[in-house]
Amino acid sequence: MIDKIAFLFAEGLKNFLRNKLTNFLCIITILINFTILGTFFVAGFNTDSLVNFFRSKYTFEIFLNEGVDSRQTNAIASDLEANLAISSVLLIDKEESADIFLKEFGENVVDMLGYNPLPISLKVYLEKDNFNLKNIESMIEEIESYNFVDSVEYRGVYIDNIEDKINLFIFLFLVLVIGIIFISIQMISNTVKLSMSNRSDFIEILQYNGASNMFIKIPFFIESILQSAIGAFIAFLLVNYSFIVINSYFNLNIQVDDVLWAWMIGFSLVIGIYASNRAMKRILL
Numbered sequence: 043m044i045d046k047i048a049f050l051f052a053e054g055l056k057n058f059l060r061n062k063l064t065n066f067l068c069i070i071t072i073l074i075n076f077t078i079l080g081t082f083f084v085a086g087f088n089t090d091s092l093v094n095f096f097r098s099k100y101t102f103e104i105f106l107n108e109g110v111d112s113r114q115t116n117a118i119a120s121d122l123e124a125n126l127a128i129s130s131v132l133l134i135d136k137e138e139s140a141d142i143f144l145k146e147f148g149e150n151v152v153d154m155l156g157y158n159p160l161p162i163s164l165k166v167y168l169e170k171d172n173f174n175l176k177n178i179e180s181m182i183e184e185i186e187s188y189n190f191v192d193s194v195e196y197r198g199v200y201i202d203n204i205e206d207k208i209n210l211f212i213f214l215f216l217v218l219v220i221g222i223i224f225i226s227i228q229m230i231s232n233t234v235k236l237s238m239s240n241r242s243d244f245i246e247i248l249q250y251n252g253a254s255n256m257f258i259k260i261p262f263f264i265e266s267i268l269q270s271a272i273g274a275f276i277a278f279l280l281v282n283y284s285f286i287v288i289n290s291y292f293n294l295n296i297q298v299d300d301v302l303w304a305w306m307i308g309f310s311l312v313i314g315i316y317a318s319n320r321a322m323k324r325i326l327l
Contacts, residue, residue: 230270
């Protein structure tokens with residue numbers, strides 16, 4: 043019994059090593075597919091973190107009319123900071139506005155015009171935990187009605203679009219899963235067919251000696267399992283490392299599930315076994 047098991051594993055490993063190029067291409071396909079799948083999986087389970095990230099970047103800027111003095115400006119800022127939806131308010135005076143203009147456009151507005159036409163402004167940062175876009179838009183409409191306010195610049199529609207498209211994201215994820223399953227099954231099936239074609243003489247000898255179909259299939263199952271496991275494991279490493287870098291760069295808190303590696307490898311093995319069995323059943327029949 044042990045000799046049979048050792049023989050089958052040895053044959054499976056030989057198949058894997060014999061078809062280097064085909065197996066390499068199959069592993070690359072699984073790697074790409076499961077990297078995409080793993081990325082969507084992690085993003086899908088961290089939608090709150092992603093939405094909060096975009097919310098934390100959401101600000102609006104209030105441009106004040108000429109003639110508003112520092113006392114009025116500070117009073118306006120204090121009133122805004124008292125709002126629970128607002129995290130902080132940054133006062134940008136005319137000199138700071140000129141510095142910002144210089145950094146962004148490389149031109150000194152005072153040298154160009156002989157005076158500084160840029161207004162005093164208040165940059166408002168929102169509290170992501172109390173974020174309510176409709177309330178914020180109502181507040182902005184009220185601010186715009188003040189006689190000391192020239193204009194308000196905001197981009198709330200972008201945040202609204204992101205949050206409204208969560209269901210679309212989930213739908214695309216499901217479509218992607220179906221597509222990846224189909225591509226992986228086709229790739230593994232074709233690899234197994236090619237491997238069995240190359241080993242047709244060996245299969246005929248086994249059949250002549252009374253070997254069962256399952257006995258013949260096992261080496262090819264092992265070949266498919268190696269393809270799937272290697273591709274999925276490397277994909278997990280890429281996904282895990284990518285989100286470590288993304289978290290560090292963007293100061294996010296996206297969590298990669300501790301069992302993601304087991305889920306990815308397990309899912310890939312199911313696909314590999316199904317695809318190889320599907321291919322072998324047709325050939326052996």
